[in-house]
Structure formats: C-alpha cells, structure tokens
Amino acid sequence: MTLQQSAEPAVAARPAWRRDKSRLFQEMGMLAPAVALLTIFLIVPFLLSFWTAMTNQPLVPRPTPVRFVGFGNFLRILKDDLFWTSLWNVSRFTFWILPVQCGLAFATALLLHQKMPFQNLFRGLFFLPAITSMVVVCVIWGTLFQYPTGPFNQVIGFLSGGTIEPIDWLGDPNWAMFSIVLLSAWQAYGFQMIVYLAGLQSIPDELYDAARIDGANALQRFWHVTMPGLRPTHVFVLVITTIQAFKLYTQVAILTQGGPKSSTETVVHYMVRSGFEEQKLGYASAVSVILFLIVLVIALLQRQLLRRFDV
Amino acid sequence: MMGKRLLSMLMASVALAAAGVTAEAKTVLHVMHQGDPGWVSTYGEVAKRFEAANPDVDVELIYAPHDAYNEKFSAAVMSKQLPDVMELDAPFLANYVWSGYLQPIKPLIDQDVLDDMTASNIAQGTYPIDKDLYAIGLTDSSVVLYGNRKYLEAIGARIPKSVDDAWTQEEFEGYLEKLAKVDGVKWPIDTFRGYGIKTEWITYAYGPILQSAGCDLIDRTTWKSTGTLDSDACVKALTMMQTWVKNGWVVPQSSGTNQFFAEGHPAALALGGHWFYAEAAASMKDDIVVMPLPKFGPKGASPNGTWIWGITTASEHPDIAGKFVSFMLKDKLYRDYATADSGYPGLKSFAAASPLYDTGGPLAVAFEQASKTAVARPPHPAYPVITSTFMQAVDEIFNGGDAKTALSAAAAKIDEDIEENDGYPPFDEQQ
Numbered sequence: 001m002t003l004q005q006s007a008e009p010a011v012a013a014r015p016a017w018r019r020d021k022s023r024l025f026q027e028m029g030m031l032a033p034a035v036a037l038l039t040i041f042l043i044v045p046f047l048l049s050f051w052t053a054m055t056n057q058p059l060v061p062r063p064t065p066v067r068f069v070g071f072g073n074f075l076r077i078l079k080d081d082l083f084w085t086s087l088w089n090v091s092r093f094t095f096w097i098l099p100v101q102c103g104l105a106f107a108t109a110l111l112l113h114q115k116m117p118f119q120n121l122f123r124g125l126f127f128l129p130a131i132t133s134m135v136v137v138c139v140i141w142g143t144l145f146q147y148p149t150g151p152f153n154q155v156i157g158f159l160s161g162g163t164i165e166p167i168d169w170l171g172d173p174n175w176a177m178f179s180i181v182l183l184s185a186w187q188a189y190g191f192q193m194i195v196y197l198a199g200l201q202s203i204p205d206e207l208y209d210a211a212r213i214d215g216a217n218a219l220q221r222f223w224h225v226t227m228p229g230l231r232p233t234h235v236f237v238l239v240i241t242t243i244q245a246f247k248l249y250t251q252v253a254i255l256t257q258g259g260p261k262s263s264t265e266t267v268v269h270y271m272v273r274s275g276f277e278e279q280k281l282g283y284a285s286a287v288s289v290i291l292f293l294i295v296l297v298i299a300l301l302q303r304q305l306l307r308r309f310d311v
Numbered sequence: 312m313m314g315k316r317l318l319s320m321l322m323a324s325v326a327l328a329a330a331g332v333t334a335e336a337k338t339v340l341h342v343m344h345q346g347d348p349g350w351v352s353t354y355g356e357v358a359k360r361f362e363a364a365n366p367d368v369d370v371e372l373i374y375a376p377h378d379a380y381n382e383k384f385s386a387a388v389m390s391k392q393l394p395d396v397m398e399l400d401a402p403f404l405a406n407y408v409w410s411g412y413l414q415p416i417k418p419l420i421d422q423d424v425l426d427d428m429t430a431s432n433i434a435q436g437t438y439p440i441d442k443d444l445y446a447i448g449l450t451d452s453s454v455v456l457y458g459n460r461k462y463l464e465a466i467g468a469r470i471p472k473s474v475d476d477a478w479t480q481e482e483f484e485g486y487l488e489k490l491a492k493v494d495g496v497k498w499p500i501d502t503f504r505g506y507g508i509k510t511e512w513i514t515y516a517y518g519p520i521l522q523s524a525g526c527d528l529i530d531r532t533t534w535k536s537t538g539t540l541d542s543d544a545c546v547k548a549l550t551m552m553q554t555w556v557k558n559g560w561v562v563p564q565s566s567g568t569n570q571f572f573a574e575g576h577p578a579a580l581a582l583g584g585h586w587f588y589a590e591a592a593a594s595m596k597d598d599i600v601v602m603p604l605p606k607f608g609p610k611g612a613s614p615n616g617t618w619i620w621g622i623t624t625a626s627e628h629p630d631i632a633g634k635f636v637s638f639m640l641k642d643k644l645y646r647d648y649a650t651a652d653s654g655y656p657g658l659k660s661f662a663a664a665s666p667l668y669d670t671g672g673p674l675a676v677a678f679e680q681a682s683k684t685a686v687a688r689p690p691h692p693a694y695p696v697i698t699s700t701f702m703q704a705v706d707e708i709f710n711g712g713d714a715k716t717a718l719s720a721a722a723a724k725i726d727e728d729i730e731e732n733d734g735y736p737p738f739d740e741q742q
Contacts, residue, residue, distance in 0.1 A: 056732075060388040060389060273699065277509075
C-alpha cells in the first residue's frame, strides 16, 4: 500500500501532456509501417483510380495527349447495354450462388459437426476443393461439362435412359451462368463450411441439454437452438459470399470469356476487357469505381442487417 | 603531394573501370517471343547458334504466353523494359508503330532476306502511313476449307482444284444441307468455334467472309466503321452464318476443335487454318481434301498474317538486332522446324523448300490464296478495339442475337474509340 502511495505522486509529477505525447510518439511509431504500406498500396492507388477514371488515359503511352474528360467515362458506361447486362448477370449469379453455396456449406457443416470416426479426416476432405486453385477446378470442370459427350451428359443420358437430350452446359446462354454457379459453389463452399463449423461449436451444449430435458425432438432442437445460435454466422456468411460473388471473374475468364451471347459477362470481366484488351485504362478505372460503389452500398446495407441482429 | 596521390588514385580507378568495361563488353540482346514448347526450344537453339557465330553478343530470350502476350507487352512498355527484338501478331503492328514502339527495319535486315519476302509477307509488315516495313517473318498463314472425301463423294460434290473455281455461296450452302443428311455426319462443318469467343481466330477467319461478301470491319480510307460493318452486306453475311448455326450445321463451341478428324469423323468440312493440316492428315490419311475458301460474293477473300519479328525503338543495338533477325530467318534448323510444323511460307526460298505448299502439294491451294485472295486485317491503331468488339458481336449473333443490332453497336463502339483518340492522327487525314 505504502509503496503504491509513494509511487503515484512521482508519476503525477510529470505533466499529463508530456506523458501523452511520448505515448503518442510510441503509438505513431508502431502504426507507421502499417499505415505507410496501406497508403502506398491501397489508398494512393485507390485515389489514383478515381483520377484516372476522369481521363481518357490509355493502357500504354500514346502519341495523343491524355485529356481530362470529367464524368464522360461514367456516362458512357451507364449508356452501354453490355455493362447493364454484366451487372444483371452478376446479380443473377449472386441470387443463385447464395442458396447453393451457403446451403451446401451449411449442410456439410451440420453433417461434419456430428460425432463420428475420422471426423478430422472428413473435414479435411470436404475442405479440399477450397484449397484447389480455381484455375485447375475450371479446367477439370470444363472437361466434365463437354458437349455432347462429356461425363455429366453421359451420366444424365444413362440415368434418363437417353430421354434427356445432352445439355450444352457452357455453350447455351440459358445454362452457362448456372453451370458456373455449380462449379463455383463446389470450389468455394469449404470456406463457408469452416465458418459454419465454428459457429456450431460456439453454441453451448447446455442449451441442447436443456432443450432435451424440456422434451424437444431433434427437429425442434435444430429449429429453436441451432438456428438462433447461428444467426450472426448466417449474416456473416451472406455478406462475404455476396461480396465475393460480385467480383466473379476467374471462372468466366477461363471457361466462357463472357459468352455465349454475353450471358456470363460480369462487371470485373467487363473491366478487364476494356482495360487490357481495348487498352482503355481510364474507362476501366471508371468501371472499377462503379463496382466499388456497388459493393460499398451492399456492404453498408448488410451492416445494417448485422446491427439489427445485435452482432 | 596530396594532389598527386589523389590524381594517381583517380587514374587507377579509371583504369579499373576501363578494364571492367572490356570484361563486360558483351552486348546483351533481349528477344521477346511467344510460342508452344517446341518453338520455345527452337528459339533457344537459334539463340545459341547466333551466340556461337557472334561471341560478343549475349541473347536473352523473354518468353510471354500467347494468350497474354499483349498484356505482357504493355507491362514491358510501362516499366520501360522493351526488348530489342520482339515477336508480334501482324494485325497489331499499326498500333505498335503508331504508338512509337517499332522502328523501320529495311536498313537493318540483310538485303537478300528482304528480296525473298512474298507480297503477303510484305503487306503484313508494312505500316500504311509511311508504307515502310516494320516487321518480317519466315512464315505467313491462311485458312482453307478441309473436306472429308467420303462424305463429299456421297453427295456428289464438285471438288474445286484452284482458287479460281472455289465454291460459290449457293453451292456451299447446298452442300451443307446435303451433308447434314449423310449417315455418320453429325455436323456438316467445323468453323472452330471451339477456339473460344475471345480469340483472334474470329476476326482472322470470319473477317474475310465479310470481305468476300463485299463489306469490311471498317472502311479502309475514311477509317469509319458505321456504314461498313453494319451495312446490308455484312448483316447478310453474318445472318447467313447465324442460320448455319441455327440449323445445327456448325460444331458447337463446347465440342472442342477435333471433330473433323475425331473417331467416326463427325464433322464433314472444316474451315481451318493451315496449321490444322498436319494433325488432321495424320488421322484422315487419303480422306482429307484441301479446298479454297468459298466465295460469298463476286470475289474471294482469305485471311493472312501471323506472328512476325520487329525491332523496337528502345533498342540500343538495332544493327545487332537486325543481324539476329536475319540470322534466324536464314537458319536451316529453324526452317526445318517450321517445315515440320507445316509452316506457311512467307519467304520465297522457304516456299521452294516446302513440298506441302509447292505446286501439286496438298496445301498448294492455301499458298495460291496468298497471292490471289489474301486480305490483311485492318492496319489501323484502333485494331485492339476493332477485334475485341467484333468478337463480341459474332458471339451475340451466333447465339441468336439480331445481326443488324449487334453490328451497329459494334460499329458505334469502334467509331467512338477512334473519335476519342482524335482519329489516331495522321490516320484521320489519310483519306
């Protein structure tokens, strides 16, 4: 006690501002590396892309001068049917991938949450697609999708006794986006599955025991204990899956290049096409700014959702 | 005393530096290229032989994959690391020259190599503004109509012997209809949609169908696309191709690129590149027939152009770069490899040594097209936009979209790009 008392005035003797200042320097010093890196690699390029979006900057230097065009690029994008098609396609993709991918992830998580032999082995196996490169997955699924004699069509033909015509998975405008949904969900569900598993493990066993004592059957326990306990997990999974879905690019670039009939054109693919193939960097930057705004709005909306669920 | 010591030290360091220079006197030549593994190793060997013949030069090869070549090139430009010698796809030449990346190569290349070039080879390396030569290649390319002899005999089709008696549109479409009913034929023709929808193949191989039908991707004097690409002739030509697809006559995009010679030979005809011959003939044996491209109007048209060699403005040793290109084009083993790859001759001496393309050879018709019907893709700096937009329109049309709408949109987009670049001066004054 006496020791403490004698120590306090000594500290208080130093003026408050000096103490704070030295701590401030220390904190600034620790922050500096992260802030510097973020500034150089995130904030500056981000601001630059805003600036580039206002010019007719080409990808590589050209003899003609770079001009400030104001909102000209934005206006042209908004007038381009292909941009709206790509936005519509990404929305369609998101609409399908959410139930398919999250449903698959949820189902496997429930399955793997049960006590069973080789539990960790199974978890690893189910997680395998997620650590496989998307490019590799695309190439393999591209063969599976082959028309008319690919494995999928052969299986369908065999099961239906030949009554179902082979499906042109990637070549039919009505099927192409759905095919991409299937393979994307299969490749990426592992991550959501892990999140769900963590969510399931965070529900205390006592709740289940109590429900059991109250006479709740398995379905009731699932509905009234598991589901409410997973509410924050559901919202989190929805948010990240939506944001990822809006950035759809790799699968499209490898398998369909936006076709057939622009049915798989996505916003990011549209951006790469205008920036790298057509060498219109300013225009592509404007697309990226629009995409950023869209994702920002969605993220904010979903944050509101999170708030309502008290997370 | 002090000054003298300083001076001697200075002298010594200068001498050292000089010694360093003599040790480092090897000139390094950067060569950027693409190609499949066979070609990559061929270039490697050419480089070694060149180094052996020129001990003071070090050739450094920079490989960039075919599908991402233009992106890699852009990256090199932006980081100011242009190579000395670069391979480039011929239709992009105008864009590169206009942007100031290539220099005229006539003064740098051996005269006997220049004299050896075919007209089509000169055309693909010439910049339309100053009519000067900026690139050169050993090879060129073309597309022909391959046929399966059995099927053609089954329908009693006339087999054209030369470019002059190529099938007319009526004949061609009539045969497609008949072939569709022949036993064993799943698809009357493969137009290689399997290469994808974002591939130069579309502009390269289908563009001449437009030119034969009497229109083009862009007017080559006013450099305006509206009124040309969306003209009635082009709409008619692409609607015709759309009808083939609708009728189920064309191998679908997702069925790969080997249906012409796959087991059972499901495709009867193939609108394929000269490079397709070696593989197809190996499987089809005597059943393969090589015919000129059909005429879709009064005159025939066929594609040309391939990957050729240019020397960049960034090169510090253009003379050595030129020496390397000349050396490579004359290199016997390089030519042997090109022959084995059924390379399409762009040099006359190489044609003479290529039995495939010689009179009476199986691909003689393909070589005949080079002098009679070959049309280069539009040599304009807006080419990257022209080709990308046209691919987009073709995909739209093949999948049932309205040809007029799709082509008008494409033409508008091309004109917009040209306007935005102030007409790519001096192309705007060229008319």
